Amino acid sequence: MKGELSMSMTSAEIRQSFLDFFASKGHTIVSSDSLVPGDDPTLLFTNAGMNQFKNIFLGLEKREYTRAADTQKCLRVSGKHNDLEDVGYDTYHHTFFEMLGNWSFGDYYKKEAIAWAWELLTEVWGLPKDRLWATVFKDEEGELETDEEAARYWAEVTDIDPEHIVYFGRKDNFWEMGDTGPCGPCSEIHLDRGVDACDLQDDPNHVCGVNSGCRRFFELWNLVFIQYNKNDSGVLHDLPAKHVDTGLGFERVVAVLQDVVSNYGTDLFTSIMDRVQEMIGHSDAEREANIVAYRVIADHGRAVTFLVGDGVLPGNEGRNYVLRMILRRAARFGRKIGFPGPFLSEVAKVVIEKMGPHFTGLEARREFILQTITQEEDRFQRTLDVGLNLLDDLIDGLIARGETVIPGDEAFKLYDTYGFPLDLTRDVAKERGFAVDEEGFVAALEEQRELARAAQQFVLEVGEKLEVYSDLLDELKRMEVLPATGVEHLYSEGTEAEAKVAAIVRDGQVADSAREGDEVELVLTATPFYVESGGQVSDTGVIVQDGEWRVAISDVRQPLPGLIVHLGEVVSGEFRVGDRARALVDAERRLDIARNHTATHLLHNALRRVLGQHVQQAGSLVAPDRLRFDFTHSAMLTSEELSQIVQSVNEAILANYPVTAIHSSYKEAIAAGAIALFGEKYGERVRVLKTGDPSEPFSQELCGGTHVNRTSEIGSFHIISESSIGAGLRRIEVVTGRGAQEFVQKRMGVLGSAAASLGCSPDEVDQKVRALQDEVQRLAKAVAHLRREIAHRDFEELLSQVQDVSGVKVLAAQVEAADLDTLREMSDWFRNRVGSGVIVLGAVMDSKPGFVAAITPDLVERGLHAGQLVKRVAQVVGGGGGGRPTLAQAGGRDAGRIGEALRLVPDLVERGLS
Numbered sequence: 001m002k003g004e005l006s007m008s009m010t011s012a013e014i015r016q017s018f019l020d021f022f023a024s025k026g027h028t029i030v031s032s033d034s035l036v037p038g039d040d041p042t043l044l045f046t047n048a049g050m051n052q053f054k055n056i057f058l059g060l061e062k063r064e065y066t067r068a069a070d071t072q073k074c075l076r077v078s079g080k081h082n083d084l085e086d087v088g089y090d091t092y093h094h095t096f097f098e099m100l101g102n103w104s105f106g107d108y109y110k111k112e113a114i115a116w117a118w119e120l121l122t123e124v125w126g127l128p129k130d131r132l133w134a135t136v137f138k139d140e141e142g143e144l145e146t147d148e149e150a151a152r153y154w155a156e157v158t159d160i161d162p163e164h165i166v167y168f169g170r171k172d173n174f175w176e177m178g179d180t181g182p183c184g185p186c187s188e189i190h191l192d193r194g195v196d197a198c199d200l201q202d203d204p205n206h207v208c209g210v211n212s213g214c215r216r217f218f219e220l221w222n223l224v225f226i227q228y229n230k231n232d233s234g235v236l237h238d239l240p241a242k243h244v245d246t247g248l249g250f251e252r253v254v255a256v257l258q259d260v261v262s263n264y265g266t267d268l269f270t271s272i273m274d275r276v277q278e279m280i281g282h283s284d285a286e287r288e289a290n291i292v293a294y295r296v297i298a299d300h301g302r303a304v305t306f307l308v309g310d311g312v313l314p315g316n317e318g319r320n321y322v323l324r325m326i327l328r329r330a331a332r333f334g335r336k337i338g339f340p341g342p343f344l345s346e347v348a349k350v351v352i353e354k355m356g357p358h359f360t361g362l363e364a365r366r367e368f369i370l371q372t373i374t375q376e377e378d379r380f381q382r383t384l385d386v387g388l389n390l391l392d393d394l395i396d397g398l399i400a401r402g403e404t405v406i407p408g409d410e411a412f413k414l415y416d417t418y419g420f421p422l423d424l425t426r427d428v429a430k431e432r433g434f435a436v437d438e439e440g441f442v443a444a445l446e447e448q449r450e451l452a453r454a455a456q457q458f459v460l461e462v463g464e465k466l467e468v469y470s471d472l473l474d475e476l477k478r479m480e481v482l483p484a485t486g487v488e489h490l491y492s493e494g495t496e497a498e499a500k501v502a503a504i505v506r507d508g509q510v511a512d513s514a515r516e517g518d519e520v521e522l523v524l525t526a527t528p529f530y531v532e533s534g535g536q537v538s539d540t541g542v543i544v545q546d547g548e549w550r551v552a553i554s555d556v557r558q559p560l561p562g563l564i565v566h567l568g569e570v571v572s573g574e575f576r577v578g579d580r581a582r583a584l585v586d587a588e589r590r591l592d593i594a595r596n597h598t599a600t601h602l603l604h605n606a607l608r609r610v611l612g613q614h615v616q617q618a619g620s621l622v623a624p625d626r627l628r629f630d631f632t633h634s635a636m637l638t639s640e641e642l643s644q645i646v647q648s649v650n651e652a653i654l655a656n657y658p659v660t661a662i663h664s665s666y667k668e669a670i671a672a673g674a675i676a677l678f679g680e681k682y683g684e685r686v687r688v689l690k691t692g693d694p695s696e697p698f699s700q701e702l703c704g705g706t707h708v709n710r711t712s713e714i715g716s717f718h719i720i721s722e723s724s725i726g727a728g729l730r731r732i733e734v735v736t737g738r739g740a741q742e743f744v745q746k747r748m749g750v751l752g753s754a755a756a757s758l759g760c761s762p763d764e765v766d767q768k769v770r771a772l773q774d775e776v777q778r779l780a781k782a783v784a785h786l787r788r789e790i791a792h793r794d795f796e797e798l799l800s801q802v803q804d805v806s807g808v809k810v811l812a813a814q815v816e817a818a819d820l821d822t823l824r825e826m827s828d829w830f831r832n833r834v835g836s837g838v839i840v841l842g843a844v845m846d847s848k849p850g851f852v853a854a855i856t857p858d859l860v861e862r863g864l865h866a867g868q869l870v871k872r873v874a875q876v877v878g879g880g881g882g883g884r885p886t887l888a889q890a891g892g893r894d895a896g897r898i899g900e901a902l903r904l905v906p907d908l909v910e911r912g913l914s
């Protein structure tokens, strides 16, 4: 490919030239959204550039710009888009990739989108025009209009070879966001990489062409024209505004511009693969021989780095599981090519170095990313060890049952529950002469995938309710009941406000009035009520017109930016839209919440001081009765650490620091040392909450919540629990203020009554309990000793029951014993006493029968086998067992038949003697 200017461009320059080009066409450059879609629970990961603009297309949201361009971090490993299986085997599908895009929100349309895409590709980047093809929509079912408009613009505003404008149907060229909603035709730009790139040349029926299945042609850029809205019954209506949504595969375009056949040949991947090669000491030929592993490691290494960078941690569900799976897959490939232990953090370092300059969050979280990755690799190593043990047990069991194949569902269980990979199961099985039922494995996997797929379907929830809210908000703004920015939010000013009733929603419908007994959603022109966010729960309270009417508010929500609804019940009177109203937050509850919120910051700060700067907030709940704080840390906290933390926070409370909020730019706040939360999105202007002297604060965090004015208002701080909530994640629960007081009182009460029972003072309880424990232990020892004595005595009596079976001493008897160990010990005594013989003992343990059989070696030589013997005996009580020829044990269900079972023994011995 001979583009003059492009040949020497690095990937960073190519990304920048895309953004610069669209900036020059009046586009606002927007930053990439997180890989974790913030407000869309239906979508596991961001998988296309349009995700962050979805609400604009749906008409639910407006932005200041109508033209935008960006590069969006995307991940396609789950749900509707899953390219995982292709990664490593083809050279242009990745798990993690960047999608470059330009957007028009009701601004320009097909003509400009086509002209600019063409200009950028051919003029700016110098791609040869004769290698480019454009596809246009033509409905194979003849129902929808052919996109002649796009075809015409391709012919008119570009100088593409007219033969290269080709038509395709719904699958390739009609784009839908979901079963309903915005949709429209699209036009794709494909690149012809020349005859040699075709991988189907051996197929006599294959003809190369766009969308014909070979690798000669591949999709570079998709221009989507959103012009319809599809309703529930599948009918398309023209949208009032038409939009453009494009997606250009960044790695693919870099490969083309750097003139390499594979995305892995671009500078985006070579530096990673070089590092892998260097670490492992492969020759170039060895690297080539293991190229799939190299690609998978490079691809997954990028995905893992970015996922952790966006706040995802390895775990067993949802997003966390996907990260774990990708990371372990990379680790497996690493092990295959010879890495003995963790190595992925080295890969991540290269990724951070390469991508950090554009995606600046990576550098900021560098230590955390590296640490998280290595920890998970370590954990994986332990999983492998556990899995190997389980597999050994499984195989032992199968041998005992005379089987030679590991059932598919067992192999799947190892894989699914313990993360133990199939190829390892296969290897171990082979070593022990076993096969694996791989069909059964696949069937189990498919079954689970079906479930997962059903759960993850990209369903677009445009609930009816959301439409009501959206129409309402538009209307309120149009009528100027609400300013353009929506409901005025006053919560930081206090707990009371005068306002007007802007709207009432009753039974999901907009209403004019409400009366006593109605459940309502009430919109005010201004509100002091806090809406749940940043972990802090919503306020409750009342909205009243004194002497006229009163609504008790139990919750507050913000269904759309700018619209705040108060949920509650009308407790008296009747009111209408337009009424004056006083909004009164439950101030005492608000203060409880504020105590816990400020205490949360102090706790966060203390954790970092005591445990280290790696501590990151991973979740938080600020409620009136308690606070819950989740954070990253890999070990259980020692009591020493816990008391240091409690002390640090309580000292800050007693220091009576002032708590102040200032507003500044995000950059300045971070530079001044304020803590920003992981995975949280911040605007340009932020609110910084400072505790202590504002010029040299004790703690400072970006925060929009409500706080106390001085730390002494918190009263006191007690940790009520500390626990693990997943790999590398811990949770602390705390009470403050009134909650702390209640907690302490209750504890003192319990301590007091314990002291009374023990007959000592509260200070002595600890000592007294320890003395009691010692006493209990001593008694337990004495009991065990006595038990043995009794067993010994019983045993002497038992010896009188020894029978002679063809010259062999045989003892089969039921005894009293608490466990199999005692039975084993008794059988030892027997062997010591008689020198040569057979003993089978049975006992009822936990109301179930148990047996031990022992046979001296001389009799084993004569054909007796303790395992077989005890198995036959146990059959009588509906059980089974086995073991070595000299010693074996068994269990069963029916304790009532132990005697009957034991009576078989002489006969079995008789027959067993050869």
Ligand code: ATP
Binding pocket: 048, 076, 083, 092, 093, 094, 095, 096, 097, 099, 219, 220, 221, 222, 247, 248, 249, 250, 251, 252
């Ligand atoms: P393909 O058919 O090649 O899988 P697609 O139809 O799934 O592509 P779109 O959903 O239209 O792709 O995404 C827009 C662009 O993103 C594509 O034109 C392509 O260049 C790029 N792209 C899509 N999937 C991947 C991936 N897994 N890795 C890298 N780039 C991709």
Ligand code: MG
Binding pocket: 083
């Ligand atoms: Mg695809």
